[in-house]
Amino acid sequence: MIKAEPDVGDLEATARAVRREIVLSVAHAGGGHVGGPMSAVEILTALYFRVLRIRPAEPGWPDRDRFILSKGHSAIGWYAVLALRGYFPAAELSTFDAIDSRLQGHPDMTLLPGLDMSTGSLGLGLAAGVGVALGAKLGRQDFRTFVMVGDGECNEGVVWESAHVAERYELDNLVVVVDSNQLQQFGWRDPGTGRRLPPYRGSQLRDRWAAFGWRVLEVDGHDIASVIGVLDQASAMQGAPVVVIAETVKGKGVSFMENDYSWHSRVPTPDELRAALDELADPVPPARDPLPPAPELVGRVAPVTADERG
Ligand SMILES: Cc1ncc(C[n+]2csc(CCOP(=O)(O)OP(=O)(O)O)c2C)c(N)n1
Numbered sequence: 001m002i003k004a005e006p007d008v009g010d011l012e013a014t015a016r017a018v019r020r021e022i023v024l025s026v027a028h029a030g031g032g033h034v035g036g037p038m039s040a041v042e043i044l045t046a047l048y049f050r051v052l053r054i055r056p057a058e059p060g061w062p063d064r065d066r067f068i069l070s071k072g073h074s075a076i077g078w079y080a081v082l083a084l085r086g087y088f089p090a091a092e093l094s095t096f097d098a099i100d101s102r103l104q105g106h107p108d109m110t111l112l113p114g115l116d117m118s119t120g121s122l123g124l125g126l127a128a129g130v131g132v133a134l135g136a137k138l139g140r141q142d143f144r145t146f147v148m149v150g151d152g153e154c155n156e157g158v159v160w161e162s163a164h165v166a167e168r169y170e171l172d173n174l175v176v177v178v179d180s181n182q183l184q185q186f187g188w189r190d191p192g193t194g195r196r197l198p199p200y201r202g203s204q205l206r207d208r209w210a211a212f213g214w215r216v217l218e219v220d221g222h223d224i225a226s227v228i229g230v231l232d233q234a235s236a237m238q239g240a241p242v243v244v245i246a247e248t249v250k251g252k253g254v255s256f257m258e259n260d261y262s263w264h265s266r267v268p269t270p271d272e273l274r275a276a277l278d279e280l281a282d283p284v285p286p287a288r289d290p291l292p293p294a295p296e297l298v299g300r301v302a303p304v305t306a307d308e309r310g
Contacts, residue, residue, distance in 0.1 A: 006049055008225045014084060015045045015224065016280050019253045021080035021093055023276045027268050029097035032105060035263040036150060037077030039181040039221070039248040044081040046227040047146060051235070056086040059114035065143050066132050068117040070125025071150040071179060072106040073265070079103050079112075087114045123156030125149065126176065130162045133174035133241075144235055148177045152184025152199045160212065166241040167213035175234045176214075176243040179221065180205060181250035183261045196261050209243045221246030254279050 006014070018041050026032035048054070052065040069078045076096055083090040088102075095101035102111040106120030116132070119125040129147035136143055149159065166174055182198035190197050200208075210216050215237050219230040227246065234242040250264070251257030254276045268276055 011042075011045055011049055011224045013282060014049060015041045016253070016282055017084060018045060018077065018080045020277060020280045021083070021090070022076050023254070023268055023273060023280070025076050025080070025093045025096040027270075027273045028094055030267055031265075032076055032097055032267070033073045033265040034257060034268070035183065035250040035261070035265075036071060036074040036179070036181070037080075038252045038254070038257065039250050040071070040074050040077050040148060040179045041081075041252065042222050042224045042227050043148065043177055043179065043246055043248075044077055046224055046231060048081050048085045050228050051231045052146070053143065056082075056114070059087060063141070063143055066116040066129070066145040068119065068125045068129045068132070068145070068147045069107060070119055070129070070147050071122065071153050072119030072125065074150075074179075075103070075105060075107045075120075078107065078115075082112075082114055088112070122150070122153040123158040123162075126159055126162040129174060129176075130166045130169075130171065133166070133171045134169055136173055137169070137171065142173075144173050144175065146175045146177065146231075148179055150184065151178055151180040151182060151205060152187070154178065154205060154208075155184075155199055160208075163209065163212040163214060163241075170239060171241045172238045174241045175231065176241070177231075178205065178209075178243060178245045179248050180245050181248040181252075183250040183259070183264070185261070185264050187261060206245055209245070213240060215240050215242040217242060217244045219244055219246050221248035222252055 019038060022034065022037045026034055047067060052067060054064050055061045079093060079096065083093055092103065096103045097105045104111065107115050107118055109115040109118045117125055117128045126147050126149055129145050133145040153159065183196065184199055187196040187199065206216050217230050217234055219226050221227060230244050234244050249258050251260060257263040
C-alpha cells in the first residue's frame with residue numbers, strides 16, 4: 001500500500017524491495033544485467049515515488065512527466081519500480097526477459113504501457129528526450145522530461161550532440177541524471193596494472209556538461225532524501241537544461257557485487273542469490289510471495305550469454 005507521501009524510511013524499504021526483485025528476476029530469467037540496475041535504484045525510486053507527476057493507473061495521461069531510461073540495459077530496475085508503484089502486477093516480474101513477455105531485457109514501449117521510450121542502444125535515449133522536451137516547449141505543455149544515462153554511456157558521441165541541441169534551445173524542462181557508478185561493461189584497461197579504469201577522470205564529466213552550457217548539480221545517488229532534494233532543485237532551475245551527476249556504486253546493496261564490473265551482466269548462482277537476499281532482507285516481510293514457476297520460454301533453448309546480450 002503506497003502512502004500519499006511516503007517518508008524516507010518507507011522509500012529506503014522500497015529501494016531494498018526493488019533490489020530483491022532485481023536479483024530474483026535476473027536469477028529466474030537466467031540472464032540480465034545486475035550492476036547497473038542496482039546503482040540506479042534510489043534514483044528511480046525517488047523519481048517514481050516522489051518527484052514525477054504521474055498517474056500509474058493512467059500511464060498515457062498526456063500531462064504526465066516523461067521518463068526515459070537511456071541506459072536501457074538497466075530495464076529490470078525500472079520494471080521493479082514500476083511494478084511496486086502499481087503500473088502492473090509485481091508477479092509479472094517473473095516473466096522478465098522471456099520471449100513473449102512485456103518485460104524485455106531492454107525496454108520496449110510498444111509492449112509495456114508507462115514506458116516513454118524504447119532504449120538499449122546507448123546514447124539514443126537522450127536524443128529522444130531532447131525531442132520530447134522540445135516538443136513540450138513548442139506545444140506549450142508544462143510536463144518535464146527526465147532522462148537517466150550511464151557514465152559509460154557518456155562516451156557516446158550522440159550524447160554530446162543532444163546536449164548541444166538542448167542547450168541551444170534552452171530546454172530547462174529537461175533534467176538528465178548521470179548514474180555515475182564509475183564502471184561500465186568492461187571499461188578502460190590500465191596497461192600497467194590491467195585494472196579497469198573509470199570512464200572519466202576526476203571532475204571531467206562535470207566539466208564536460210558545464211562546457212556544453214548545462215547547469216550541473218551533484219549528489220550522493222544512494223541518499224534518497226538528497227536525491228529527491230536535488231531533483232526538485234533541478235526541476236525548478238530556468239534558462240538552461242540541468243544535469244545531475246549522481247555518485248553511485250555499481251552493484252550497490254550486495255557486498256560481493258559492489259564495484260565489480262563482472263557483475264555488469266551475470267546471473268547469480270543459487271548460493272549467491274541466497275546470500276544476496278540475506279543482505280537485502282528487511283525487518284518487515286518481502287513485498288510479495290516467492291516467484292511463481294518459470295513461464296514456458298517459447299523458442300528459447302538456453303539462457304542468453306553475456307556475450308550475446310552485449
Ligand atoms: C551503442 C551501444 N554500444 C554498446 C552497448 C553494449 N553495452 C551495454 S551496457 C554497456 C556499458 C554501459 O556503461 P554505463 O553507461 O556506465 O552503464 P552502467 O555502468 O550504469 O551499467 C555497454 C557497452 C550498447 N548497449 N549500445
